[in-house]
Amino acid sequence: MAQKDITNKKLEDLGNKIIKQIEKKENPDIEIPIRALSNVIFDKKAGQLTLGDKTAKRYYFNVAHAKKFMLTLLVASFSKSLLDENIHASIRDMYYNLKRTLGDSNENTVDEQGETDPLIVDLEVALDVLREQLHLTTDRKGIVAGNVVIRDRGDSIDWSKLGSGGWSIPSTVDEIDFKSVDATKVVVVEKNAGFERLHEDKFWQKEKCILIGTGGQPSRGTRLLIQRLNQEHKLPVYVFTDADSYGFYIYSVIKSGSISLAHISDRIATPSAKFLGLTVSDIYKYDLKKCIIKAKEVDIKRAKELLQYEWFKQPKWQKEINLMIEKGIKAEIEALSHRGLKFMSQEYLPDKLKSKDFLD
Amino acid sequence: MAQKDITNKKLEDLGNKIIKQIEKKENPDIEIPIRALSNVIFDKKAGQLTLGDKTAKRYYFNVAHAKKFMLTLLVASFSKSLLDENIHASIRDMYYNLKRTLGDSNENTVDEQGETDPLIVDLEVALDVLREQLHLTTDRKGIVAGNVVIRDRGDSIDWSKLGSGGWSIPSTVDEIDFKSVDATKVVVVEKNAGFERLHEDKFWQKEKCILIGTGGQPSRGTRLLIQRLNQEHKLPVYVFTDADSYGFYIYSVIKSGSISLAHISDRIATPSAKFLGLTVSDIYKYDLKKCIIKAKEVDIKRAKELLQYEWFKQPKWQKEINLMIEKGIKAEIEALSHRGLKFMSQEYLPDKLKSKDFLD
Numbered sequence: 001m002a003q004k005d006i007t008n009k010k011l012e013d014l015g016n017k018i019i020k021q022i023e024k025k026e027n028p029d030i031e032i033p034i035r036a037l038s039n040v041i042f043d044k045k046a047g048q049l050t051l052g053d054k055t056a057k058r059y060y061f062n063v064a065h066a067k068k069f070m071l072t073l074l075v076a077s078f079s080k081s082l083l084d085e086n087i088h089a090s091i092r093d094m095y096y097n098l099k100r101t102l103g104d105s106n107e108n109t110v111d112e113q114g115e116t117d118p119l120i121v122d123l124e125v126a127l128d129v130l131r132e133q134l135h136l137t138t139d140r141k142g143i144v145a146g147n148v149v150i151r152d153r154g155d156s157i158d159w160s161k162l163g164s165g166g167w168s169i170p171s172t173v174d175e176i177d178f179k180s181v182d183a184t185k186v187v188v189v190e191k192n193a194g195f196e197r198l199h200e201d202k203f204w205q206k207e208k209c210i211l212i213g214t215g216g217q218p219s220r221g222t223r224l225l226i227q228r229l230n231q232e233h234k235l236p237v238y239v240f241t242d243a244d245s246y247g248f249y250i251y252s253v254i255k256s257g258s259i260s261l262a263h264i265s266d267r268i269a270t271p272s273a274k275f276l277g278l279t280v281s282d283i284y285k286y287d288l289k290k291c292i293i294k295a296k297e298v299d300i301k302r303a304k305e306l307l308q309y310e311w312f313k314q315p316k317w318q319k320e321i322n323l324m325i326e327k328g329i330k331a332e333i334e335a336l337s338h339r340g341l342k343f344m345s346q347e348y349l350p351d352k353l354k355s356k357d358f359l360d
Numbered sequence: 361m362a363q364k365d366i367t368n369k370k371l372e373d374l375g376n377k378i379i380k381q382i383e384k385k386e387n388p389d390i391e392i393p394i395r396a397l398s399n400v401i402f403d404k405k406a407g408q409l410t411l412g413d414k415t416a417k418r419y420y421f422n423v424a425h426a427k428k429f430m431l432t433l434l435v436a437s438f439s440k441s442l443l444d445e446n447i448h449a450s451i452r453d454m455y456y457n458l459k460r461t462l463g464d465s466n467e468n469t470v471d472e473q474g475e476t477d478p479l480i481v482d483l484e485v486a487l488d489v490l491r492e493q494l495h496l497t498t499d500r501k502g503i504v505a506g507n508v509v510i511r512d513r514g515d516s517i518d519w520s521k522l523g524s525g526g527w528s529i530p531s532t533v534d535e536i537d538f539k540s541v542d543a544t545k546v547v548v549v550e551k552n553a554g555f556e557r558l559h560e561d562k563f564w565q566k567e568k569c570i571l572i573g574t575g576g577q578p579s580r581g582t583r584l585l586i587q588r589l590n591q592e593h594k595l596p597v598y599v600f601t602d603a604d605s606y607g608f609y610i611y612s613v614i615k616s617g618s619i620s621l622a623h624i625s626d627r628i629a630t631p632s633a634k635f636l637g638l639t640v641s642d643i644y645k646y647d648l649k650k651c652i653i654k655a656k657e658v659d660i661k662r663a664k665e666l667l668q669y670e671w672f673k674q675p676k677w678q679k680e681i682n683l684m685i686e687k688g689i690k691a692e693i694e695a696l697s698h699r700g701l702k703f704m705s706q707e708y709l710p711d712k713l714k715s716k717d718f719l720d
Contacts, residue, residue, distance in 0.1 A: 085701075087560055090553035093697035096651050100698075108650070140552055143500075143528055152523025163512025163536070168503055168528040171556070176523070192500055193450035196531070200447055290468070291456050337453035338460075341445075 003133060003174065004083060010127040011080045018073070028060040030072055032126045033263065040262045042310050047255070047271030049262040051125070068119070071110060074098050075119045082135035088172065090137050091117055125263045130174070132220070137171035142222035143192065144169055145199050146210035147182035159210070166199060166213070173225045181210075181233045186226060187276070187349070188212045190241035190250055194333050194344070201345035207353065210235065217250055220261075223268040226254060230270045237270050238358065240349070243278035244295070244330035245302035248312075248321070251275045256311050275359040276352055280323040283331050286348060291335035295328045316359050363493055363534065364443060370487040371440045378433070388420040390432055392486045393623065400622045402670050407615070407631030409622040411485070428479070431470060434458050435479045442495035448532065450497050451477055485623045490534070492580070497531035502582035503552065504529055505559050506570035507542035519570070526559060526573070533585045541570075541593045547636070547709070548572045548586060550601035550610055554693050554704070561705035567713065570595065577610055580621075583628040586614060590630045597630050598718065600709070603638040604655070604690035605662035608672075608681070611635045616671045635719040636712055640683040643691050646708060651695035655688045676719050 001009075014030070021028040032055060033039070039052040058072065059065045078094055089097070095113040102109060110116055124131050131138070143166035148159040152170075156179065159167050187209045189195050195213025198204070204211040210229060214222055229235050239254055241247030255273040257265030283292060295303075303325050306312050312321065324330065336344040351357070361369075374390070381388040392415060393399070399412040418432065419425045438454055449457070455473040462469060470476055484491050491498070503526035508519040512530075516539065519527050547569045549555050555573025558564070564571040570589060574582050589595050599614055601607030615633040617625030643652060655663075663685050666672050672681065684690065696704040711717070 082701075087701055088556070089697065089701055090556070090694065092553060092692070092694045093557065093701060096692075096695050096697045097701065099650050137553070137556060140503075140525075140556070150523075152525065155521040155523040157521070157523055157525070161515040161517070162527070163510075163515040163517055164530040164532065165500075165512065165517070165528045167522070168525045170524040172524065193452060193497070196448065196450070196497060196500070197453065290459050332452070332456075334450065334452045335456050337449065337456045341442075341447060341449055341453060341457065 007127075007129050007133045008080070008083050010129060011076055011083070014076055014127065015073075015080075027062075028069070029057045030069065030126060031055050031057050032122050035121065035125060035260075035263060037259060040259050042256070043265075044310065046266070047311065048265040048269040049257040049259060050265055051263045071098070071116060072119050072122060074109060075116060076123060079123070079134040079136065088135045088137045091120060094120075094136060121263075130224075130264060130267060132172045132174055132224070135172075138220050140168060140170055140221065141215050141219035142169040142225075143167065143195055143213045143215075144210060144225070145195075146204045147180075147208070148210060149179040151177040151179055160205075164196075164199070166195070166211075169212075169219070169221050169225055171219070171221045173221050173228065178228075178232065181229070181235075182208070183210045183233075183235060184208045185353075186210045186212060186229050186235050186237045188214060188218070188226060188237060188239045188254065188273075189333070190214055190216065190239075190247055191333060194240070197337075197341065198345050198349075201342055203345045203349070206345075207350065214250070218254060220268060223254060223270075226273075227268055227270050230272065237273040238276040238353070239273055240276045240333065241278065242330065242332045243280050243283065243324070244293075244332075245299050245306060245324075247278070248275075248306055249302070252306070252309065252311065276349070277357075278331055278333055278335070279320050279359065280327070280329065280331075281320065282348075283329070283335075286336070286339065288331055288335045288338055291331055291338050292329045293331060295324065295330045299330060300325055300328065314360060320359065367487075367489050367493045368440070368443050370489055371436055371443070374436055374487065375433075375440075387422075388429070389417045390429065390486060391415050391417050392482050395481065395485060395620075395623060397619060400619050402616070403625075404670065406626070407671065408625040408629040409617040409619060410625050411623045431458070431476060432479050432482060434469060435476060436483060439483070439494040439496065448495045448497045451480060454496060481623075490584075490624060490627055492532045492534055492584070495532075498580050500528060500530055500581065501575050501579035502529040502585075503527065503555055503573045503575075504570065504585070505555075506564045507540075507568070508570060509539040511537040511539055520565075524556075524559070526555070526571075529572075529579070529581050529585055531579070531581045533581050533588065538588075538592065541589070541595075542568070543570045543593075543595060544568045545713075546570045546572060546586060546589050546595050546597045548574060548578070548597060548599045548614065548633075549693070550574055550576065550599075550607055551693060554600070557697075557701065558705050558709075561702055563705045563709070566705075567710065574610070578614060580628060583614060583630075586633075587628055587630050590632065597633040598636040598713070599633055600636045600693065601638065602690065602692045603640050603643065603684070604653075604692075605659050605666060605684075607638070608635075608666055609662070612666070612669065612671065636709070637717075638691060638693055638695070639680050639719065640687070640689065640691075641680065642708075643689070643695075646696070646699065648691055648695045648698055651691055651698050652689045653691060655684065655690045659690060660685055660688065674720060680719065 034054040145166040239251040257269035394414040505526040599611040617629035
C-alpha cells in the first residue's frame with residue numbers, strides 16, 4: 001500500500017472509531033502517547049531517543065478536554081482533505097482555515113495558532129505518521145549538492161548541475177525518488193557560508209560526497225533526507241559544525257533525535273552519524289588560536305548538560321567537552337579561513353576524512 | 361571590459377593612488393562618500409533613494425583614522441586576492457582571514473567583525489562597485505520558479521524543472537546568463553509558505569509569471585535578480601506581502617531602496633514595482649474579518665512613519681495606511697486560506713492582476 005493510502009486509512013480509522021463510540025452511546029475518546037519528558041527515554045540499542053509507552057485519553061464529554069477533542073478532529077479532517085485534494089499547506093494556513101464558528105455558536109473554533117500547532121504532533125504520535133505525510137509542511141531550509149539525480153513532482157533534477165545554487169531541500173522529501181546516487185559519503189555542514197565555500201571549491205566532486213548545508217539546526221526535511229541517504233544508500237554521515245555547545249547539539253539532534261520529536265526518531269535520526277569537527281582540540285592542532293571566542297556563561301552551562309547525555313559519554317567526547325569548559329573557549333568553522341580560504345576544503349576536511357579523525 | 365576587470369582596475373587604482381601619495385611624501389588618503397542619513401536623498405525623478413555628494417577623507421597620518429585606513433586597505437587587498445583566485449568568501453571568512461598581527465606589533469589588526477563589516481560598504485561607495493563584485497558574499501535567501509533557463513557556473517538550469525524545490529537564489533546573480541525567459545511579469549511573495557502554495561498550484565505556469573519567494577525582507581541577491589528581470593527583460597514587477605507595516609516596508613525596499621543601501625539603489629531598486637496586496641481594504645473586500653490581527657503599538661508607529669515617505673504619498677496609499685491606523689488592524693497573506701487553500705492562486709491573485717488593482 002502506498003504511504004498516502006496508509007495515512008488516509010489511519011485518518012479514516014480514527015473517524016470511524018469515534019462514530020462507533022457515538023453509535024454505542026459511549027464517551028468518544030482519542031488515545032495519545034504522552035510526549036512529556038517523563039515519557040522520553042534513550043534507546044541504547046537503537047542509539048536514539050524514543051517515547052515510552054505511557055498514553056493518555058482525550059474525551060469528548062470532559063469539560064477540560066472537549067475543545068481540544070473538537071480541534072484534534074478538525075485538524076484530522078483538514079489533513080484528510082489535503083490528502084484527498086493532493087495539496088499541501090503550512091500550519092499557519094491550517095490555523096486560518098480552521099478559524100470559524102460552528103452551528104449557532106458565536107465562539108471561534110480557535111483563537112490562536114498556539115492551540116492547533118501541538119495537535120499536529122498529537123496526531124503524529126497517535127496515528128504513527130509523519131506530519132509531512134499529513135501534508136502539513138514545515139519551513140524549507142537546507143541545501144544539497146552532489147552526484148545525485150532525483151525525481152520530484154515529475155521533474156528529473158541533477159544535484160550536480162545547479163550552478164552556484166545547489167538544490168533547496170523541501171519540507172517533504174518522502175516523495176522524491178533517487179534515480180542515481182554516485183557518492184561514498186554524506187558531509188553535513190552547519191553553516192550555509194561553509195556550504196558555499198566547499199561548493200565553490202568543488203569539494204563534493206573531489207571527495208565523492210553529497211554535501212548538505214543545514215543553515216543552523218537542520219529542518220525536519222533535511223534530517224529526513226540525511227536518514228534516507230544513510231539507510232537507503234548505506235552512506236556514512238559526517239557532521240561538521242562550530243566547536244561550541246550549539247554545534248555539538250546540532251550533531252546530537254542529527255544522530256540521536258531530540259526530546260520534542262522523540263516520537264519520530266526512528267524516522268529522522270541517523271544513529272551512525274559521526275562528528276567530523278570542529279573540535280576544541282582542533283583549535284590547537286590547526287593553529288587557530290587567534291580565532292578563539294570566549295565562551296559565554298550559557299555556553300558553559302549547556303556544555304555541562306551535554307556531558308550528562310548518554311550519547312556523549314564516550315571518553316573522546318568527554319575530553320573535548322571538558323576541554324571547552326576548562327578553557328572557557330569556542331570557535332567557528334569560518335576560523336579555518338584564518339589559514340587561507342581553501343584550507344577547509346583542501347587540507348582540514350580531507351585530512352580528517354583520510355585519518356578517520358572522528359568523534360562518535 | 362568585463363565587470364571583473366573593471367572591479368580589478370578600481371582596486372588597483374586605489375592602491376596606485378596611495379603608492380603615489382607615499383612617493384610624493386603626501387599624507388595618504390581615501391575619499392569616501394558619506395553614508396549618514398544627512399547625505400541620503402530621495403531622487404524623485406528616478407523614484408529611489410540615493411546618496412548626496414558629501415564626501416569625507418580618511419587619512420593615514422591621523423590618529424583617529426589610522427587603524428580604519430589600514431583595515432580599509434586590508435579589505436581591498438583581500439578582495440583583490442579573491443578576484444585573482446576567482447573565489448568568493450563571506451564577510452566572516454574575511455574577518456578571520458584578516459585577523460593577525462603585522463610586523464613586530466603584538467596588536468591584532470582587527471578584534472571584532474564589527475570593525476571590518478562597515479569597511480566593505482565604504483569600499484562599495486568609494487569605488488562604486490557592488491560588494492558582490494568584490495566577491496564578498498551575503499547570506500543566500502529567496503527562491504524562484506518560472507519558465508526561465510539560465511546559465512550559472514557552466515550549468516544550464518531550468519527554473520521550471522526543479523520539482524517542489526525551486527531554485528535557491530545565490531548571493532551573486534551578476535554572473536548568471538539568461539538563456540530564455542518566457543514570462544509576462546514577476547510576482548514577488550513575501551513568505552516562503554506563500555511561495556510553496558502558489559508553486560504547488562502551478563500559479564507561475566497559469567499566470568505566465570516568474571514567481572519569487574523572498575522569505576521576509578529580500579536578500580541583496582534577490583533584489584538584484586528582481587531588478588535584472590525588470591530592466592533586462594522589461595517585465596513588470598508585482599509585490600505581494602502581508603497587510604502590515606513590515607509588509608509595506610518590504611515593498612518599499614524593493615521599489616525605492618533603503619537608507620543603509622542608498623548608495624546602490626540604482627543597482628538593486630526597481631522603481632516601477634507595484635503593490636499587489638494584501639491591502640487593508642482587502643480584509644473587508646474578501647471577507648477575511650475572522651483573520652484580523654490587532655496591530656501592536658510598534659506597527660502603528662511604523663505606519664505613521666510610512667505615511668511621511670515620499671513614495672507613499674499617493675492618495676491610495678495614504679488611504680490604506682490611514683485605514684490601518686484608524687482600525688488598528690493588520691492581516692497576513694495566509695489569511696486567504698480562510699477562504700480555501702486555492703483561493704489565493706485561483707481567485708485572489710488572478711482577480712487582482714486582471715483588474716489591475718495595484719497600489720503604486
